[in-house]
Amino acid sequence: MTKRVFNFSAGPAVLPVSVLEEAQRDLVAMPGHGMSVLEMSHRSKAFIAIMEQTEADLRTVLAIPDDYRVLFLHGGSRLQFSMVPMNLLGGKEKSADYIVSGSWGNNALKEARREGNINVAWDGKATEYDRLPETRDIKLDPNASYVHFTSNETIQGVQFAEEPAVGKVPLVCDASSDILSRPLPIEQYGLIYACAQKNAGPAGVTIVIIRDDLLQRSPESLPGMLSYRTHAEKESAFNTPPCFALYMVGLIAKWLREEVGGLEAMNTLNQQKAKLLYDVLDQSEGFFRGHAQAACRSLMNVTFRLPSEELEKQFLAEAAEGDLVSLKGHRSVGGIRASIYNAMPIEGVEALKKHMLAFQAKHAGQKV
Amino acid sequence: MTKRVFNFSAGPAVLPVSVLEEAQRDLVAMPGHGMSVLEMSHRSKAFIAIMEQTEADLRTVLAIPDDYRVLFLHGGSRLQFSMVPMNLLGGKEKSADYIVSGSWGNNALKEARREGNINVAWDGKATEYDRLPETRDIKLDPNASYVHFTSNETIQGVQFAEEPAVGKVPLVCDASSDILSRPLPIEQYGLIYACAQKNAGPAGVTIVIIRDDLLQRSPESLPGMLSYRTHAEKESAFNTPPCFALYMVGLIAKWLREEVGGLEAMNTLNQQKAKLLYDVLDQSEGFFRGHAQAACRSLMNVTFRLPSEELEKQFLAEAAEGDLVSLKGHRSVGGIRASIYNAMPIEGVEALKKHMLAFQAKHAGQKV
Numbered sequence: 001m002t003k004r005v006f007n008f009s010a011g012p013a014v015l016p017v018s019v020l021e022e023a024q025r026d027l028v029a030m031p032g033h034g035m036s037v038l039e040m041s042h043r044s045k046a047f048i049a050i051m052e053q054t055e056a057d058l059r060t061v062l063a064i065p066d067d068y069r070v071l072f073l074h075g076g077s078r079l080q081f082s083m084v085p086m087n088l089l090g091g092k093e094k095s096a097d098y099i100v101s102g103s104w105g106n107n108a109l110k111e112a113r114r115e116g117n118i119n120v121a122w123d124g125k126a127t128e129y130d131r132l133p134e135t136r137d138i139k140l141d142p143n144a145s146y147v148h149f150t151s152n153e154t155i156q157g158v159q160f161a162e163e164p165a166v167g168k169v170p171l172v173c174d175a176s177s178d179i180l181s182r183p184l185p186i187e188q189y190g191l192i193y194a195c196a197q198k199n200a201g202p203a204g205v206t207i208v209i210i211r212d213d214l215l216q217r218s219p220e221s222l223p224g225m226l227s228y229r230t231h232a233e234k235e236s237a238f239n240t241p242p243c244f245a246l247y248m249v250g251l252i253a254k255w256l257r258e259e260v261g262g263l264e265a266m267n268t269l270n271q272q273k274a275k276l277l278y279d280v281l282d283q284s285e286g287f288f289r290g291h292a293q294a295a296c297r298s299l300m301n302v303t304f305r306l307p308s309e310e311l312e313k314q315f316l317a318e319a320a321e322g323d324l325v326s327l328k329g330h331r332s333v334g335g336i337r338a339s340i341y342n343a344m345p346i347e348g349v350e351a352l353k354k355h356m357l358a359f360q361a362k363h364a365g366q367k368v
Numbered sequence: 369m370t371k372r373v374f375n376f377s378a379g380p381a382v383l384p385v386s387v388l389e390e391a392q393r394d395l396v397a398m399p400g401h402g403m404s405v406l407e408m409s410h411r412s413k414a415f416i417a418i419m420e421q422t423e424a425d426l427r428t429v430l431a432i433p434d435d436y437r438v439l440f441l442h443g444g445s446r447l448q449f450s451m452v453p454m455n456l457l458g459g460k461e462k463s464a465d466y467i468v469s470g471s472w473g474n475n476a477l478k479e480a481r482r483e484g485n486i487n488v489a490w491d492g493k494a495t496e497y498d499r500l501p502e503t504r505d506i507k508l509d510p511n512a513s514y515v516h517f518t519s520n521e522t523i524q525g526v527q528f529a530e531e532p533a534v535g536k537v538p539l540v541c542d543a544s545s546d547i548l549s550r551p552l553p554i555e556q557y558g559l560i561y562a563c564a565q566k567n568a569g570p571a572g573v574t575i576v577i578i579r580d581d582l583l584q585r586s587p588e589s590l591p592g593m594l595s596y597r598t599h600a601e602k603e604s605a606f607n608t609p610p611c612f613a614l615y616m617v618g619l620i621a622k623w624l625r626e627e628v629g630g631l632e633a634m635n636t637l638n639q640q641k642a643k644l645l646y647d648v649l650d651q652s653e654g655f656f657r658g659h660a661q662a663a664c665r666s667l668m669n670v671t672f673r674l675p676s677e678e679l680e681k682q683f684l685a686e687a688a689e690g691d692l693v694s695l696k697g698h699r700s701v702g703g704i705r706a707s708i709y710n711a712m713p714i715e716g717v718e719a720l721k722k723h724m725l726a727f728q729a730k731h732a733g734q735k736v
Contacts, residue, residue, distance in 0.1 A: 005402035009409040012611055020396045020404050027392040028385065034373035034691065036388055038570040038616070041377040041694055074572070075442040075593060078607035082591035111591055197608055202406040204442070204572045204610035223450035223479055225443060239446035240565055242572035242610060243380055248406070323402065326409055 006348035009326035010154045010301060010339040011177065012197040014348075018259065019251045037247045042240045051236065054250030061256045061263055062179075064186050064209060071208040071228065072236040072246050077104075077176045079226075080193040080206060081111035084172055087218045087228045088191070089116045090145045097121040097144045099164060102129040102153025103332060108174060112148070121147065128333075129156040131293040135165050145217075146170040146190055152178035154198070155330040157303035157337065158296040163188050170214060178300050179207065180256060181342055182267035190214050196245060198300070199342045201252050204245035256342075266342055273340045273349045274299040280356045287360045291335065305335040311363055312336060319355050324348070374716035377694035378522045378669060378707040379545065380565040382716075386627065387619045405615050410608050419604065422618030429624045429631055430547075432554050432577060439576040439596065440604040440614050445472075445544045447594075448561040448574060449479035452540055455586045455596045456559070457484045458513045465489040465512045467532060470497040470521025471700060476542060480516070489515065496701075497524040499661045503533050513585075514538045514558060520546040522566070523698040525671035525705065526664040531556050538582060546668050547575065548624060549710055550635035558582050564613060566668070567710045569620050572613035624710075634710055641708050641717045642667040648724045655728045659703065673703040675731075680704060683727055692720050 007014045030037055033046050040047040055070045064070060073079070089096055095117035098109045101124050112118045121140055122133040140147060147166040152159040154177045163171060163185065170190025179194035186192070191210045197203040210228055218229035230238050260266050278297060281288045281304055291303040306312045312335060319327050329335035340349055375382045398405055401414050408415040423438045432438060441447070457464055463485035466477045469492050480486045489508055490501040508515060515534040520527040522545045531539060531553065538558025547562035554560070559578045565571040578596055586597035598606050628634050646665060649656045649672055659671040674680045680703060687695050697703035708717055 002397035002399065003402055004397050007403045007407055009407065009412070012407055012409060012608065014407050015404065017396065020406070023406075024392055024395040027395060028388045029370035029372050031370065034371055034693070035375045036383065038388070038391075039375055039377065039380055039382050041380060042571065043699075044377070044694065074444060074447065074610075076607045079442065079591075079593045082593060111593075114589060114591055195608065197611075202612050203410065203608045204613055221482060223447075223482055225447045225450060225479075239444045240380065240563065240571045242442075242613065243565075244570050244612060245572055245610065325402070326412065 005323040005325050006344070006351055007326055008324065008338045008340065008344070008348075008352070010198070010330070010337060012203045013339055013341050014343045015202070015248075016252070016255050016259070016343045019248070019255050022251055023248060038244055040243065042237055042243055047243060050247055050250055051241070054246060054253060057250065057253035057257055058207070061253055062184060062186060062209075067212045068186060069210050069212060069215065069232045071210065071231045072241050072249070073206045073208055073231060074204075074225075074242055076203070076206055077174055077193060077195040078107070078111070080174070080208070081108040082115065083226055083228065084146070084148065084191065084193070085112040085115035085118070086222060086226055088146050088170070088172065088214060090217055092116060094145045095119055095141065097140055097147045097169070099133065099138060099147065099149040100124065101132055101150055101158055101160075102156040103330075104153055104155070104174060104176070105150040108148060108150065119144070129153060129158060130291055130296070132158055132160060132296045133164070138164060140166060140169065142167060142169065144169050146172045148172045148174070150174045152298050152300050154301045154339070155333055156291055157298040157301040158292045159298035159300065170211070180252070180263065180266070181270050181300060183263045196249050198339075201249040202245050204242040205249060207249065260342075269346065270299045270340070270342065273344065273346055274302065276349050276353050277302045277338060277340070277356075280353055284360055285364075287364050288356065291333070300339060300341055302338040302340065303329060303333070303335060309334070315359055318359065319352070322351065322355055324352050324355060373691040373693050374712070374719055375694050376692065376706045376708065376712070376716075376720070378566070378698070378705060380571045381707055381709050382711045383570070384620070384623050384627070384711045387616070387623050390619055391616060406612055408611065410605055410611055415611060418615055418618055419609070422614060422621060425618065425621035425625055426575070429621055430552060430554060430577075435580045436554060437578050437580060437583065437600045439578065439599045440609050440617070441574045441576055441599060442572075442593075442610055444571070444574055445542055445561060445563040446475070446479070448542070448576070449476040450483065451594055451596070452514070452516065452559065452561070453480040453483035453486070454590055454594055456514050456538070456540065456582060458585055460484060462513045463487055463509065465508055465515045465537070467501065467506060467515065467517040468492065469500055469518055469526055469528075470524040471698075472521055472523070472542060472544070473518040476516060476518065487512070497521060497526060498659055498664070500526055500528060500664045501532070506532060508534060508537070510535060510537065512537050514540045516540045516542070518542040520666050520668050522669045522707065523701055524659055525666040525669040526660045527666035527668065538579070548620070548631065548634070549638050549668060551631045564617050566707075569617040570613050572610040573617060575617065637714065638667045638708070638710065641712065641714055642670065644717050644721050645670045645706060645708070645724075648721055652728055655732050656724065659701070668707060668709055670706040670708065671697060671701070671703060677702070679731055686727065687720070687723050690719065690723055692716070692723060
C-alpha cells in the first residue's frame with residue numbers, strides 16, 4: 001500500500017483504511033453493475049439499494065426510533081444553520097433558544113438571527129469558550145420553538161457529555177463533529193444534523209435525523225431544497241443527492257457495525273485515545289496547557305498551547321517530519337489541535353503522545 | 369479491468385475511464401501527501417492547489433473572461449433555481465423573464481415564483497416541449513432583472529444551438545446538461561450554472577460562472593450559504609466545499625484539455641455521435657419517432673418512441689442483454705432516451721445504433 005501519514009485534520013478528516021480500500025476497489029466498476037458508483041443514476045435500483053442500506057445501517061448503529069426520519073442533504077452544516085430556523089421557528093411571533101459554547105454555535109446563531117427571533121440562552125464567550133454551562137446557567141424560554149446547541153466544538157475542543165435539560169421544548173443539535181462517536185439517546189432530540197466530514201464520511205453530504213411531527217412545521221413558502229418536509233416526502237431524492245459522499249457514509253456505517261462492533265465499542269476506543277493525550281497535558285507541569293476545562297474536554301478535538309508560539313511552530317514542524325500532520329490549531333485561536341475522530345487509529349495517537357513527551361523533555365527548560 | 373457496460377444514464381452519467389482510473393489509483397493515498405483526497409482539509413495547501421488548478425483548467429477550456437468568477441457550490445441546480453432569483457431579482461418591484469422549453473425550465477420557474485415577480489417570456493408546453501422559440505416568439509421585458517433559459521432539456525431532448533437574443537438584460541442559463549460539451553460565448557451571459565453530474569463530474573457540486581458586477585446584487589439579508597457574493601468573497605470556501613466532487617471536476621477539465629484537446633474537438637465528436645442516432649431515426653420510416661423537432665434536437669439526449677410501449681419494453685430488455693443500459697425515458701414522458709454526454713465513447717453509440725437497426729429489422733412488420 002502507498003505510504004500514509006497520521007492525519008489529525010479537524011475535517012475533512014481521516015477515514016478508515018478498509019473503507020478507502022473498498023471504495024478504491026470498486027471505483028471504476030462496481031461488481032455486478034459494470035459502472036462506477038460515481039456514474040449511477042440516483043433513480044437506479046442499484047443506487048436506491050445503496051441509499052436504503054446506508055439508512056438501515058445508520059438506524060442500526062444509532063438505534064434511531066421509527067418515528068424519526070433520516071435525510072441525506074446537500075450544503076453542509078452551514079446550510080442547516082439557516083434551514084433549522086426556516087423550518088422550525090414557526091412564525092414571526094415565535095422564538096428559539098441558542099446555547100453558544102464555541103465558534104460553531106456562534107456561527108449557527110448568526111445565521112438563525114437572519115430568520116427570526118433568537119434568544120441566547122447561554123454564551124461561553126466570557127471565558128473564551130473553555131467550558132460548558134451548568135443547567136442552572138441556561139436561561140430557557142418554555143415557549144421557545146426549539147433549543148439549539150452544538151454537542152462538540154471543534155475549534156475550542158469542548159464537548160457536552162450529556163444533553164442539556166430542556167424540558168418539552170424540541171432539542172436541536174449540531175452533532176457534526178461527534179455523531180457516530182458514541183451512543184446517542186435520539187429520543188431526547190427533535191432534530192440532529194451532522195455534516196459527514198468528521199466521523200461519518202467525506203465532505204458533501206449532511207445527515208439530518210428529524211422527529212416525524214416536526215416535519216409539519218416547514219412553511220409551504222420555503223424553496224423545495226430548503227424544506228425538510230419536501231426532502232422527507234421525496235426520500236432525499238427531491239434532487240440528485242450527493243451520491244458518492246452518501247455511498248461513503250454507507251461504507252462508514254457498515255464499518256462501524258461490522259468491524260468496530262457498534263458505538264459502545266467505538267466510544268470505549270475514543271475514550272482511550274483521548275486519555276492518552278489528556279494525560280500528557282495533565283502530567284506536563286504546565287508545558288502543554290489545554291484550552292478546555294477538564295470537565296468539558298472533547299474526546300474528538302484535543303486543543304492545547306505550548307509555552308510560546310515559537311515552540312508551537314517547532315512542535316508542528318517536527319511532528320510533520322514524523323508524519324504527524326494537520327495539527328495546527330484553527331486560525332482563529334492558534335495553538336495545537338489534535339483531532340482524533342473515530343478513524344484515527346490508536347497507533348497515531350500513541351505516536352503523537354511520544355512526540356509530545358520527547359518535545360517536552362527537550363524543551364521544558366525553555367518554558368517562559 | 370473489470371467489465372464495464374455502456375451507460376446511457378441522463379445523470380449521474382458515464383465518466384471517462386481514464387479519469388476514473390486516476391481517481392482510483394490515488395484514492396487511498398495521493399502520491400506525496402500520504403492521504404486520500406477524501407481526507408484532505410479544504411484549507412490545506414494540497415487541496416487549495418486542487419481547487420485552483422480546477423478553476424484554471426475550466427477557465428482555459430471554456431475561455432472564461434477575467435471579469436467572471438467561477439464558484440463551486442453545494443446543492444445541485446435545484447438550489448440554483450432559488451438562488452438565482454434570491455440574488456439577482458433586485459427587489460419586490462422588479463421582475464425576471466423565463467423562457468420555458470422543457471421540464472427543467474418549468475421547475476426553475478416554479479421555484480423562482482416563490483421569490484418574486486416572474487414573467488413567462490415563452491413556454492413550449494402546447495407542443496409538449498418538442499421545439500424552441502423563434503426570436504419573435506419570445507416576449508421580453510427590457511426592464512427585467514434577468515432572462516433565464518435552459519440550454520438543453522434532458523427530458524424532452526431539445527437544445528438551443530445558440531443563445532436567445534435578449535439585448536442588454538443579463539442572460540442566465542441552466543447549462544447543467546451541456547456545459548463543456550461545446551465552446552460557449554461566456555461574454556453573452558450574466559450567469560451560467562451547471563450541476564456536475566452530466567458532463568462535468570459526479571453529483572454533489574455545482575459550477576456557477578457569474579459576471580463580477582452581478583455579485584453586487586446579492587441582498588445583505590441572504591443566508592451566507594445562499595449568497596453568491598459571500599461565496600465569491602470566500603472563494604468557494606465559505607463552508608467546506610464538496611471536495612471530492614470538485615476534485616473530479618478538476619480531473620474532467622484536465623481530460624478535456626489534455627486528452628480531448630478542447631471544446632471544439634469535443635463538439636465535433638459530440639456532433640458525430642448524435643448524427644449516428646438521429647440518422648437511424650430519420651431513416652427508420654417512422655419506426656423510431658424522435659420527440660424533438662429536427663431543428664431543435666439535443667446533441668446530449670436523444671429521445672424517441674417506438675410503435676408501442678410493448679416494443680419499448682422489449683427494446684430496453686434486449687439492449688440491457690447487450691450491455692446497453694439506462695436507456696429508459698424519463699418517467700414523466702416514457703419512451704427511450706439515449707444520453708450521450710462527452711464521456712460516452714463513440715463505440716457505445718455505434719453499439720446502440722446496431723441494436724436499433726437490428727431491432728427495427730426484426731419488428732418493423734409489427735408497426736401499429
